Amino acid sequence: MTQATSAKVTKLNRVERNAWTKQKIFDAATKVVGKYGYAEASVARITEVAGVAQGTFYNHFENRQELLDQLLPKIGLDMVHFIRARTGTADEARQEIERFSAFFDFIREVPEFLRILNEAEFFAPAGYQKHFDNISSAYLRILQRARAAGATSTFSDEEFEAIVQVLMGARGYLSRRYSYSEHGVTAVPDHVISAYRKLVTHGLFNVPDEETKS
Amino acid sequence: MTQATSAKVTKLNRVERNAWTKQKIFDAATKVVGKYGYAEASVARITEVAGVAQGTFYNHFENRQELLDQLLPKIGLDMVHFIRARTGTADEARQEIERFSAFFDFIREVPEFLRILNEAEFFAPAGYQKHFDNISSAYLRILQRARAAGATSTFSDEEFEAIVQVLMGARGYLSRRYSYSEHGVTAVPDHVISAYRKLVTHGLFNVPDEETKS
Amino acid sequence: MTQATSAKVTKLNRVERNAWTKQKIFDAATKVVGKYGYAEASVARITEVAGVAQGTFYNHFENRQELLDQLLPKIGLDMVHFIRARTGTADEARQEIERFSAFFDFIREVPEFLRILNEAEFFAPAGYQKHFDNISSAYLRILQRARAAGATSTFSDEEFEAIVQVLMGARGYLSRRYSYSEHGVTAVPDHVISAYRKLVTHGLFNVPDEETKS
Amino acid sequence: MTQATSAKVTKLNRVERNAWTKQKIFDAATKVVGKYGYAEASVARITEVAGVAQGTFYNHFENRQELLDQLLPKIGLDMVHFIRARTGTADEARQEIERFSAFFDFIREVPEFLRILNEAEFFAPAGYQKHFDNISSAYLRILQRARAAGATSTFSDEEFEAIVQVLMGARGYLSRRYSYSEHGVTAVPDHVISAYRKLVTHGLFNVPDEETKS
DNA sequence: TATGAATGAGGCTTCATTCAT
């Protein structure tokens, strides 16, 4: 999230002032939604936090929903960059764990993300869709590349799509359970990471011999 | 979902009439939330569908939220019974697949469940929590029993907790992706089930030898 | 206009109370629009005058426009009855003058009518249309009957339609000019009536002989 | 309507540029009000059509109302010239029909006029008043001159004033009824003109003999 | 003079909840 700096605003030209105001609203929305959720993110509340008049809001956004729908995709891209920067060149399984861990690190970096991500599906469906497409297509390519390198079990493209859902679902549900807390966002416990690692590397169940080949 | 019978209401004593009215409201809420979501489930709409006056609502529920919070746990129990009845005595991995499939069968049986489940977290948090506790504790016991029978990889109790989140997240996300459709609820494709089976039996990634021992 | 009596409201049953409230709103709207015009007739203002809460408004009318569109047709019918009661059995020309005079008498009786009539076309088009259809069809029948009795010059049905417009336009414009005044509504001067009588009985211009026959 | 020429604006001095901008706003207002009506003629819309900034508006007009009030009188004068040019030297009754027809011709020439004329009374009362005074005094003089030439029935000055209202009301109502249409403005049907002619030349009703002398 | 972002009052409507019958 681009944090609007509160530095001196001494000399800004018109275009800059304009962008600065929009950014203030955007940042305020991020804060408000992150803290109180979409349902409580009224235009009045957002503009109050942003320190502008309610009418100003509509100089920068068509309506409330338009802003809300921009929230997740924007932060979602930040997340992608963040995770990418934290992914090394180890074997594929390890990279997946790195991505998984980095996801939780990002949540701590941008605590608003958690709530925005989880609620967007219902309060900002268009934004959620956009974010989801961003993420899942990237994820799918990663898996396909791993498969090409012989690093995965045998999965079809369709199955990979389902797997992407599972992996995103894992992050979503785990983050709700382990990152929320009274005051702020906490680090994810190690056993969550180890559980995830075991699941993606060995599966959950031992398989009787005769089933091995499906 | 307990369907209120439309049988003759001729002879009901006071207690029965009372329960019958409450049930009507409850069923109406299920229908309305299932079809339009929590956000559109106004008291006016629910009571209209139930065929009672708005004021009647408050004779049976403290407020709107109280009813909404009861929705998911109640249907959730129906789901547990449904799944349990569909789980055989095969090996643990197979039973998990049966449970997974049964989950999607239940969605088709009770189409309202999908929306209620997915939205409850944000619109009926208390109800969601209750449901979640119901499910996850049951699930945890299943995994622990499987472990005792030597049917799982090596997981600690804490890790199992995380795994439960993952498995529920998988169901949640996959159902959103594959069960929703224009008109009603559709069956989940086979490749989703096979992907899930592969994941829980073999994991996702092949592991280089030296990593085997974490 | 049915004036809501301000008599004791001691004992009214539910249905009566309901109708009474709706009537209060209706009367308030009549007053407000009559005095300040449609543009200034906000729901807030109307409900304040009616002495009810703003929300109450929407228990009785779908929305603001629905009420506004009912205003003119309702008063318009009162006007028709009023005029009819004042029209005697003299010859057709005299009856027309009676109707014309009665129109202005009605305006004094129901001063709100003037503004409601004149503004409705632009602020309550649906209501205006309804009123206009009511009036013009009645008027047309009157003219046709007079023609059948040999009491009119030679006009076709289509021409009569145009004449109806002219006669209504005459009332509209004359009432704006002669009935409005600072404080309330004034009687129309005699010379207006005599001018109207001369016009409808002899026309305006003397016609050179050779034109007589078109 | 003075159409702002789209000629090269390359060399204009300060005064000319000023007038040119004001004219652009004026023309835009005419278009907007003519097409959408006064109520939809927001300053934002007008300036957008004019291609100037909103603030510019207030360099040329005190406020929104001031502009709106200038619209009708200006076009009204164009109308007067138009009609005068189309009025011949035949007998008075014929001239009146020519004026009547020319009025409808003008509406087709300047389609915006219709809406501006009809709505002005309520949205631009000051402008309406001014226009009305312009027209009615001119009309009154015409009638007086006709009377002096012995071309009219017996009317007093006061009665003539009322007659002017009737004749203008006829034009107003007839134009609303017969000139509006889905796409643009249509010619007035012949039977409207013939009805008008009959009315002003013979009146509407046959008069029993004994009434002749009122 | 031109610009256009900022302002804030005010409009319409929804809806959970109350309460007299």
Place this chain on the structure above:
DNA sequence: GATGAATGAAGCCTCATTCAT
């Protein structure tokens, strides 16, 4: 217990006007 009209807070949005650049 059932009813349903009444309440009023709160939400979203529009728009004429101002003002710093």
